[in-house]
Amino acid sequence: MEPESVEIFIAGKSINAKSGETIVHALWAAGMGEAVKTGCVGGVCGVCTVSIRFQDGRPGGTDLACLRPVEEGMEVFPCPVESIPPIGPSPDPTVESLQAAFPTLNRCTKCGSCTSACPMNIPVMDSVLRMQDGKFDEVSEDFTTCIHCGLCRLVCEDNVKPHNMGLWVRRSLGMNRNNPSLAPATQEQNQVEREWNYLLTDDPQERFERAKRFRKHGGIEK
Ligand code: SF4
Ligand code: SF4
Ligand code: FES
Numbered sequence: 001m002e003p004e005s006v007e008i009f010i011a012g013k014s015i016n017a018k019s020g021e022t023i024v025h026a027l028w029a030a031g032m033g034e035a036v037k038t039g040c041v042g043g044v045c046g047v048c049t050v051s052i053r054f055q056d057g058r059p060g061g062t063d064l065a066c067l068r069p070v071e072e073g074m075e076v077f078p079c080p081v082e083s084i085p086p087i088g089p090s091p092d093p094t095v096e097s098l099q100a101a102f103p104t105l106n107r108c109t110k111c112g113s114c115t116s117a118c119p120m121n122i123p124v125m126d127s128v129l130r131m132q133d134g135k136f137d138e139v140s141e142d143f144t145t146c147i148h149c150g151l152c153r154l155v156c157e158d159n160v161k162p163h164n165m166g167l168w169v170r171r172s173l174g175m176n177r178n179n180p181s182l183a184p185a186t187q188e189q190n191q192v193e194r195e196w197n198y199l200l201t202d203d204p205q206e207r208f209e210r211a212k213r214f215r216k217h218g219g220i221e222k
Contacts, residue, residue, distance in 0.1 A: 003018040003019045003020055003021075004018070004019040005017070005018060005019070006018070006019050006070055006071060006072040006074075007072060007073065008023070008026060008070050008071070008072075008073075008074040008075070008076060009055075009074070009075045009076065010027060010032060010035050010036075010076045011035065011076070011077060011078065012075075013032075015027070015030045015032065016030075017029070017030075017070040018070075019069075019070070020069060021069065021070060022065065022066055022067060022068060022069055022070070023036070023050065023065035023066075023068050023069075023070055023074075023076055024036065024038055024041060024048060024065045024066045026070050027065075035078065036048050036050055036065045036076070036078050037078070038065075038066060039199075040066075040199040040207065040211045040214075041066045041207060041208045041211050042066065042199065042208075042210075042211020042212060042214055042215050043064050043066060043067045043211075043215065044147070044195075044199055044211065044214065044215075045147060045196075045199070046064065046119070046120075046147030046148060046149035047149075048064050048065040048066045049062060049063070049064060049065070049079045049119060049149040049150075049151055050062070050063060050064075050065045050068075050076050050077060050078055050079060051076075051077045051079055052068070052074060052075065052076055052077075053075050053077075054071070054073050054074060054075065055073040055075060056073060060074065060075075061116070061117075062079065062117050062119055062151050063119055064119055066211075079149070079150075079151060079154060084161075084164065086164075086167070086168075087101045087102070087164070087168060088101075089168055089171035089172035089174075089175050090172045090175070091172065091175045092172075093136055093168075093169060093172035093173065094134065095131075095132065095133075095134040097172075098131060098165065098168065098169070101165075101168060102160075102161055102164065102165050102168070104158060104159050104160050104161065105128075105131060105132060105160070105165065106132060107158040107159065107160055108125070108128045108129070108132070108158060108160050109158055110125060110129075111125075111157070111158075112125050113155040113156060113157075114128070114151075114152035114153075114155060114156055114160075114162050115152075116155075117151040117152055117154070117155045118151065118152055119147070119149065119151065120145045120146060120147055122142055122143065122145060122146060122152075123142060124142075124152045124162045124163070125162075126142075127139050127142040127143065127162065127166060128160060128162050128165070130142070131165055131166075131169065136169050136172070136173060137173070139165075139166060139169045139170075140166075140169055140170045140173050142166065143163065143166035143167065143169070143170055146163055146166060146167070148163060148167070150163065194220065195214070195219065195220060198210060198214070198220050199211060199214060
Protein backbone atom coordinates (compact mmCIF):
# COMPACT_ATOMS: atom_id res chain seq x y z
CA MET A 1 0.00 0.00 0.00
CA GLU A 2 1.30 3.50 -0.88
CA PRO A 3 2.26 5.51 2.22
CA GLU A 4 -0.18 8.27 3.03
CA SER A 5 0.80 11.74 1.81
CA VAL A 6 1.07 14.48 4.44
CA GLU A 7 1.65 18.22 4.04
CA ILE A 8 4.38 19.83 6.09
CA PHE A 9 5.83 23.35 5.97
CA ILE A 10 9.47 24.27 6.08
CA ALA A 11 10.01 27.91 6.99
CA GLY A 12 6.55 28.59 5.52
CA LYS A 13 6.94 26.61 2.26
CA SER A 14 4.58 23.68 1.70
CA ILE A 15 5.99 20.20 0.97
CA ASN A 16 4.23 16.92 0.29
CA ALA A 17 5.87 14.21 2.37
CA LYS A 18 5.22 10.51 2.91
CA SER A 19 3.86 9.33 6.22
CA GLY A 20 6.56 7.49 8.20
CA GLU A 21 9.55 9.28 6.72
CA THR A 22 11.68 11.71 8.70
CA ILE A 23 11.75 15.47 8.16
CA VAL A 24 15.23 15.18 6.65
CA HIS A 25 14.12 12.52 4.16
CA ALA A 26 11.07 14.58 3.22
CA LEU A 27 13.32 17.57 2.53
CA TRP A 28 15.72 15.49 0.47
CA ALA A 29 12.86 14.06 -1.58
CA ALA A 30 11.54 17.59 -2.20
CA GLY A 31 14.96 18.80 -3.36
CA MET A 32 15.22 21.05 -0.29
CA GLY A 33 18.03 19.29 1.52
CA GLU A 34 19.81 22.60 2.12
CA ALA A 35 16.94 23.91 4.26
CA VAL A 36 18.18 22.04 7.35
CA LYS A 37 21.83 21.27 8.06
CA THR A 38 22.69 17.59 8.48
CA GLY A 39 25.73 15.74 9.75
CA CYS A 40 25.47 12.14 10.94
CA VAL A 41 21.80 11.65 9.95
CA GLY A 42 21.58 9.25 12.86
CA GLY A 43 20.64 11.31 15.91
CA VAL A 44 24.20 11.74 17.13
CA CYS A 45 25.64 15.12 16.12
CA GLY A 46 22.74 17.53 16.80
CA VAL A 47 23.38 19.61 13.66
CA CYS A 48 19.83 19.04 12.34
CA THR A 49 18.01 20.52 15.34
CA VAL A 50 14.75 22.23 14.39
CA SER A 51 11.87 23.80 16.23
CA ILE A 52 8.41 22.51 15.39
CA ARG A 53 4.87 23.74 15.77
CA PHE A 54 1.53 22.64 14.30
CA GLN A 55 -1.02 24.60 12.35
CA ASP A 56 -3.75 23.59 14.79
CA GLY A 57 -1.81 25.32 17.60
CA ARG A 58 -0.32 22.20 19.21
CA PRO A 59 3.20 22.88 20.48
CA GLY A 60 5.86 20.77 18.78
CA GLY A 61 8.95 21.70 20.78
CA THR A 62 12.44 21.09 19.48
CA ASP A 63 13.70 17.90 17.90
CA LEU A 64 16.26 16.33 15.58
CA ALA A 65 15.00 16.46 11.99
CA CYS A 66 16.86 13.26 11.08
CA LEU A 67 14.82 11.28 13.63
CA ARG A 68 11.44 13.02 13.83
CA PRO A 69 8.78 11.54 11.55
CA VAL A 70 6.65 13.99 9.56
CA GLU A 71 3.07 14.70 10.63
CA GLU A 72 0.22 16.46 8.87
CA GLY A 73 0.30 20.24 9.38
CA MET A 74 3.79 20.22 10.90
CA GLU A 75 5.67 23.52 10.59
CA VAL A 76 9.44 23.18 10.77
CA PHE A 77 11.90 25.98 11.49
CA PRO A 78 15.66 25.48 11.36
CA CYS A 79 17.28 26.65 14.59
CA PRO A 80 19.62 29.58 14.06
CA VAL A 81 22.01 28.70 16.86
CA GLU A 82 25.40 30.28 16.15
CA SER A 83 28.42 28.85 17.91
CA ILE A 84 30.46 31.16 20.13
CA PRO A 85 34.25 31.03 20.53
CA PRO A 86 35.27 28.52 23.25
CA ILE A 87 36.53 29.98 26.52
CA GLY A 88 39.79 28.42 27.77
CA PRO A 89 39.34 25.84 30.56
CA SER A 90 41.02 26.06 33.97
CA PRO A 91 43.26 23.28 35.36
CA ASP A 92 41.83 23.97 38.82
CA PRO A 93 38.16 24.83 38.25
CA THR A 94 36.28 26.58 41.06
CA VAL A 95 32.96 28.38 41.21
CA GLU A 96 34.94 31.64 41.11
CA SER A 97 36.90 30.71 37.98
CA LEU A 98 33.71 29.47 36.31
CA GLN A 99 32.01 32.75 37.15
CA ALA A 100 35.00 34.73 35.86
CA ALA A 101 34.74 32.84 32.56
CA PHE A 102 30.91 33.07 32.44
CA PRO A 103 29.76 36.17 34.38
CA THR A 104 26.08 35.26 33.84
CA LEU A 105 26.39 32.05 35.93
CA ASN A 106 24.19 33.40 38.73
CA ARG A 107 21.60 35.03 36.47
CA CYS A 108 19.60 31.79 36.19
CA THR A 109 15.98 32.46 37.17
CA LYS A 110 15.13 28.73 37.30
CA CYS A 111 12.60 29.08 34.48
CA GLY A 112 13.33 25.54 33.21
CA SER A 113 13.26 26.49 29.51
CA CYS A 114 16.70 24.99 28.88
CA THR A 115 15.67 21.61 30.30
CA SER A 116 12.47 21.60 28.22
CA ALA A 117 14.39 22.48 25.04
CA CYS A 118 17.11 19.85 25.38
CA PRO A 119 16.62 17.06 22.81
CA MET A 120 18.93 14.81 24.86
CA ASN A 121 16.87 15.03 28.07
CA ILE A 122 19.75 16.52 30.01
CA PRO A 123 18.60 18.16 33.30
CA VAL A 124 20.15 21.43 32.13
CA MET A 125 18.66 23.78 34.73
CA ASP A 126 19.52 21.44 37.62
CA SER A 127 23.03 21.22 36.26
CA VAL A 128 23.35 25.02 36.20
CA LEU A 129 22.38 24.98 39.88
CA ARG A 130 25.05 22.29 40.49
CA MET A 131 27.57 24.58 38.76
CA GLN A 132 26.66 27.38 41.17
CA ASP A 133 27.33 24.92 44.04
CA GLY A 134 30.66 23.78 42.57
CA LYS A 135 29.47 20.16 42.06
CA PHE A 136 31.61 19.81 38.97
CA ASP A 137 31.87 16.01 38.83
CA GLU A 138 28.09 15.82 38.64
CA VAL A 139 27.99 18.59 36.03
CA SER A 140 30.53 16.73 33.92
CA GLU A 141 28.37 13.61 34.13
CA ASP A 142 25.23 15.62 33.20
CA PHE A 143 26.78 16.86 29.97
CA THR A 144 28.21 13.51 28.83
CA THR A 145 25.50 13.14 26.19
CA CYS A 146 25.36 16.83 25.18
CA ILE A 147 25.39 17.16 21.38
CA HIS A 148 26.11 20.92 21.53
CA CYS A 149 23.09 21.85 19.49
CA GLY A 150 22.99 25.13 21.47
CA LEU A 151 19.24 25.10 22.08
CA CYS A 152 19.60 25.59 25.83
CA ARG A 153 21.53 28.80 25.09
CA LEU A 154 19.05 29.88 22.43
CA VAL A 155 16.02 29.66 24.76
CA CYS A 156 17.70 31.21 27.80
CA GLU A 157 16.49 34.78 28.10
CA ASP A 158 19.09 35.44 30.77
CA ASN A 159 22.00 34.54 28.50
CA VAL A 160 23.30 31.92 30.92
CA LYS A 161 24.96 29.70 28.23
CA PRO A 162 24.45 26.36 30.06
CA HIS A 163 26.10 24.01 27.58
CA ASN A 164 29.13 26.26 27.09
CA MET A 165 29.63 26.16 30.84
CA GLY A 166 29.08 22.39 30.90
CA LEU A 167 31.74 21.96 28.23
CA TRP A 168 34.09 24.28 30.15
CA VAL A 169 33.64 22.17 33.29
CA ARG A 170 34.29 18.91 31.40
CA ARG A 171 37.39 20.31 29.72
CA SER A 172 38.67 21.79 32.97
CA LEU A 173 38.32 18.49 34.84
CA GLY A 174 40.04 16.73 31.93
CA MET A 175 43.00 19.17 32.19
CA ASN A 176 43.56 18.53 35.86
CA ARG A 177 46.51 16.12 36.23
CA ASN A 178 45.47 15.34 39.81
CA ASN A 179 42.07 14.21 38.68
CA PRO A 180 42.04 10.41 38.92
CA SER A 181 39.50 10.23 36.11
CA LEU A 182 41.95 11.77 33.61
CA ALA A 183 43.09 8.48 32.07
CA PRO A 184 39.59 7.13 31.43
CA ALA A 185 38.57 10.58 30.15
CA THR A 186 41.39 10.54 27.60
CA GLN A 187 40.39 7.08 26.47
CA GLU A 188 36.81 8.24 26.21
CA GLN A 189 37.85 11.28 24.14
CA ASN A 190 39.83 9.06 21.74
CA GLN A 191 36.83 6.83 21.35
CA VAL A 192 34.57 9.83 20.69
CA GLU A 193 37.02 11.07 18.04
CA ARG A 194 37.06 7.65 16.35
CA GLU A 195 33.26 7.61 16.34
CA TRP A 196 33.04 11.10 14.83
CA ASN A 197 35.49 10.21 12.06
CA TYR A 198 33.46 7.09 11.35
CA LEU A 199 30.12 8.94 11.29
CA LEU A 200 31.12 12.06 9.38
CA THR A 201 32.39 10.38 6.23
CA ASP A 202 32.09 12.51 3.03
CA ASP A 203 29.69 10.31 1.05
CA PRO A 204 26.11 11.16 2.19
CA GLN A 205 24.67 7.70 1.45
CA GLU A 206 27.53 5.96 3.27
CA ARG A 207 27.10 8.46 6.14
CA PHE A 208 23.45 7.50 6.41
CA GLU A 209 24.21 3.75 6.34
CA ARG A 210 26.93 4.13 8.99
CA ALA A 211 24.61 6.16 11.21
CA LYS A 212 21.96 3.40 10.97
CA ARG A 213 24.53 0.70 11.85
CA PHE A 214 25.90 2.90 14.65
CA ARG A 215 22.48 3.22 16.23
CA LYS A 216 21.75 -0.49 15.80
CA HIS A 217 25.01 -1.61 17.44
CA GLY A 218 25.28 1.27 19.94
CA GLY A 219 28.70 2.18 18.50
CA ILE A 220 31.12 1.29 15.70
CA GLU A 221 30.69 -2.31 14.60
CA LYS A 222 33.49 -4.62 15.71
S1 SF4 B 1 16.82 28.82 30.48
FE1 SF4 B 1 18.42 30.08 31.48
S2 SF4 B 1 17.35 31.11 33.20
FE2 SF4 B 1 16.04 29.39 32.50
S3 SF4 B 1 16.62 27.67 33.86
FE3 SF4 B 1 17.88 27.51 32.00
S4 SF4 B 1 19.78 28.60 32.50
FE4 SF4 B 1 18.26 29.21 34.03
S1 SF4 C 1 23.53 22.03 23.84
FE1 SF4 C 1 22.04 22.24 25.50
S2 SF4 C 1 20.10 21.64 24.55
FE2 SF4 C 1 21.71 20.86 23.19
S3 SF4 C 1 22.12 18.76 23.94
FE3 SF4 C 1 23.55 20.11 25.03
S4 SF4 C 1 22.52 20.59 26.96
FE4 SF4 C 1 20.95 19.80 25.55
S1 FES D 1 22.06 14.98 11.43
FE1 FES D 1 20.53 14.74 12.92
S2 FES D 1 21.61 14.39 14.74
FE2 FES D 1 23.20 14.45 13.22
